[in-house]
Amino acid sequence: DQQVKQNSPSLSVQEGRISILNCDYTNSMFDYFLWYKKYPAEGPTFLISISSIKDKNEDGRFTVFLNKSAKHLSLHIVPSQPGDSAVYFCAASAIRADKLIFGTGTRLQVFP
């Protein structure tokens, strides 16, 4: 049972354009969501998070949007840079719960 889904395994975007990565979840108990970036042979690096009391959180070039009714969140990267090329994981947890549930990741490639 895949509770967190990233249906696009890969995304290719031109440098300077917007990258939009999507994530869907099925468990209505989830109310804290995170995005991580991962390079090969490294651990995931925390990017940005959002709790269910908000519908948007912004940090520099990164913005996360949450649509609770649709059980959908997205990560926007503007403008995209070649250094953003990595695998992006969406993760979810219930507040005060003990573990993160991850999606399968989306590989982003930003080309010049």
Add this chain to the structure above:
Amino acid sequence: DTGVSQDPRHKITKRGQNVTFRCDPISEHNRLYWYRQTLGQGPEFLTYFQNEAQLEKSRLLSDRFSAERPKGSFSTLEIQRTEQGDSAMYLCASGAVGGDGTDTQYFGPGTRLTVL
């Protein structure tokens, strides 16, 4: 403090051998988590500690796996009688519960285990 560290970074072992991994969390974090990641998948939760208490174990954690955090600081994950299916990246994360109950977890670089 430079973040979560893990040792070793790579481990190659033969089937049936025992292996032990170490994780040193960010010093002020009281929660420590272990995850496992295989190719093409996201990290999967294995177990977690709050201070020295092991509070949850996934059903992925068979009897061959044991984790400890004896003094509430570093943690070890031991796999006994390794199997080829244990080959994966083992990730450690640490975190601290925020005032609103959220818990951002920060990951180490991982230990890549290959069982021959």
